Amino acid sequence: MARHTYLCPMRWSDMDAYQHVNNVVFLRYLEEARVDLLLNAAGEKGRAMLDTGVLVARHEIDYKAPLVFRSAPVPIELWTERIDNGSFTVGYEVVDDDESGRTVYAVARTVLVPFDNAAGHTRRVSADDKEWLERFAL
Amino acid sequence: MARHTYLCPMRWSDMDAYQHVNNVVFLRYLEEARVDLLLNAAGEKGRAMLDTGVLVARHEIDYKAPLVFRSAPVPIELWTERIDNGSFTVGYEVVDDDESGRTVYAVARTVLVPFDNAAGHTRRVSADDKEWLERFAL
Amino acid sequence: MARHTYLCPMRWSDMDAYQHVNNVVFLRYLEEARVDLLLNAAGEKGRAMLDTGVLVARHEIDYKAPLVFRSAPVPIELWTERIDNGSFTVGYEVVDDDESGRTVYAVARTVLVPFDNAAGHTRRVSADDKEWLERFAL
């Protein structure tokens, strides 16, 4: 139904020798956005998935514009866009969107697989998982 | 003609709280492998591209097996797999390959765009670029 | 006269394989606290030092208690504690301080030297520098 927006704090050290936020650091930002989604936005069933375990199976990311350090956080919009029995996909835009317009820095997608840390193997997407995943589906 | 193999040193701190090399760190490894390709394997024309500038336009990466810190470096095989006038693609496998078999930890691909740091804009793939890019084409 | 408090955002990835914030990451936090002091708290003359340049000459840090990732930022109190003609010292406490008590995670101190990036050499602490440095002296 709705995107979640995570206001991602930047660090001065996220910039590399080219004085832009390094391309690898964007993936770090996406990780923090996912943690925020599960820990703070998705409710008890999201936190349960974070506790039980979840694996990154695939990333894809397109870089659209250079990003420079600033004190204000950079917004990351994220949503779920494919949910099946064994995995699901989270989509993201790293984006400034205000009265002066919309600047997209990166567009990305991550395939995630629920994992059972205690048992040491992957698990199916459960009805409990689907309940919160569907709330963030576009 | 040939893959380049970069022996990527690992750091204990590459592991996250799950005690595996963090998924984001793999992208860091790929960056070091590309730097090694341009700086050490591709000769003078590769170093020229590193000096002039090159942008990451896109990454995709599939994670295949968990990787744990060890003193021995992890090999990264990389090659060029698409070369056109405005960009080219580097492919990679993060892989242990020895008498006991072949373990692939990740497979990835990066789209790169030559950049002119001095002029501040992208530039075409030149004949000089193609000379070394083709040597690493599969 | 007064300490400055920087509310330092944490990242899940700040934890290492021991599931605590890694000791090296504390130094990263201190860097962000210094950037915040110069960029946001010290006014125009602080921003001028950040633009002109400033070198880290020395750190010392004592670790007092383990710190674990959480969504809420960890406060860092910082102040200036020695100002002479060639350098100055910033002191810090990484600390939770609320109705339930005061937990100090680390106490640290950094010696900084003003630098002239354009000229490529260190410079003296100026009257302009001292103006804001003294406002944060204990």
Place this chain on the structure above:
Amino acid sequence: MARHTYLCPMRWSDMDAYQHVNNVVFLRYLEEARVDLLLNAAGEKGRAMLDTGVLVARHEIDYKAPLVFRSAPVPIELWTERIDNGSFTVGYEVVDDDESGRTVYAVARTVLVPFDNAAGHTRRVSADDKEWLERFAL
């Protein structure tokens, strides 16, 4: 009796926006040097300490010269310099030392405390610890 030398691999991303190895990254290098000392140089009793646990209680570091990324590793010389019943100190120099002279980039010192991960508390420096610690005392 003897210093241990760890040849520390550098990463291009160790440089910050000032195009030098960032001051915080030096502490990361020291961590890798300690891991190498315990894992590879100190023998079975060093590895035992790494497995049982060891805490960083304090760092101090003086920066002497700027360091820039290169393909060749930067040598870190390290040794033990104080051993008592509850803790010990490791000293380090980050240094190039060859026919063209000796360039010291940083001098540092870390206080370490043996820890019992299973029991969750610190432990005394044992006779087994002292056996290898003394081999690296100056």
